[in-house]
Amino acid sequence: MSVRPFTLLGTSVLDTVRAALAGAVAQWAGAWGVDPALATVEVLRASERGASGFAWQQCWSDAGRSVWLGWQNELGADVQRAVFAPDPGYAPSLARLAPAGAELAFTRLQAGVRESLLAGATRAAGAMAAVPPALFAQGGGALLLRVRLGKQALDCLLNAEAVSALAPAPDQPVAALAALDYLQVLRAVPVTLTVRAGGARIGLGNLMTAGAGDVIRLDNSVDDTVTLVGPGGNALFEAYLGQRDGMVAVELSSTSLSLNGAA
Incomplete structure (x- = not known):
């Protein structure tokens, strides 16, 4: 970080x-x-x-x-x-x-x-x-x-x-701030993560005529990992899509990306 x-x-x-x-x-x-x-x-x-x-x-x-x-x-x-x-x-x-x-x-x-x-x-x-x-x-x-x-x-x-x-x-005040465990303070800060599931390239004509029920195939296989992205656009982890308690969920893979450079 x-x-x-x-x-x-x-x-x-x-x-x-x-x-x-x-x-x-x-x-x-x-x-x-x-x-x-x-x-x-x-x-x-x-x-x-x-x-x-x-x-x-x-x-x-x-x-x-x-x-x-x-x-x-x-x-x-x-x-x-x-x-x-x-x-x-x-x-x-x-x-x-x-x-x-x-x-x-x-x-x-x-x-x-x-x-x-x-x-x-x-x-x-x-x-x-x-x-x-x-x-x-x-x-x-x-x-x-x-x-x-x-x-x-x-x-x-x-x-x-x-x-x-x-x-x-x-x-x-400066001395008081220096004594704080900033990692402990940051643990309670909410962070929004975005899941990148893949991308697709289609013709403009197909896009203009697309409608409900049409399927757009992504460039990822269903077995491929997805990427979790932080608020600053930094890739944080790789994960697999799944579900839990009726909700879409992700399971972090063992090949999680480094947090170095994350915003």
Whole structure:
């Protein structure tokens, strides 16, 4: 049986991580004269969004912790509008300085975000590190934070190690869980098994005219074993079809398949 860690992220963890980032964003907004209402922070479990739709630009790592930063190119224009509100009275010289100032402001925002989420981290050397798909799996322990500025957003993806560093789990519940006999707990969990009795190939015309009473012959002999399949589609056992107490039943054969890799 294969086992992977499953991390539960409660609202207290989400609130703690969001507060860490919101403080940095508020400090940045105050320093650059940005209306605090324009710079908002939201946090979600990464599994709630999935891996698609994000343009990752940077990766920072330290001691197993990692954070990915990503944004669409249009975000730069929103930063400029937030820092330098459009004003027809601006002198031409200020209008020329606005893009450079907005670029500096955006760089400082990235630095503040990075420091609040991953203090002391160094940027990944060479090509940007790929985001492991497991981060977006259910129970992966990763969080996705979004700093919204206008219509665009700065996306921040934290792996489980980075989340744990910001919001450590209480020691007592973890110790209690470690003391549990998980096999004893799992014995009471119901599992649905499916029986694969065989397959058949017939012409589409025959299928369209098939009706009650017609017989479709499978590719298995009546003496052949059938396969019991687990919820994840893994073959668990071989068995023989039979009956017991008026119900269809299966008798596990001596050539039961390995449970290794079963979901």
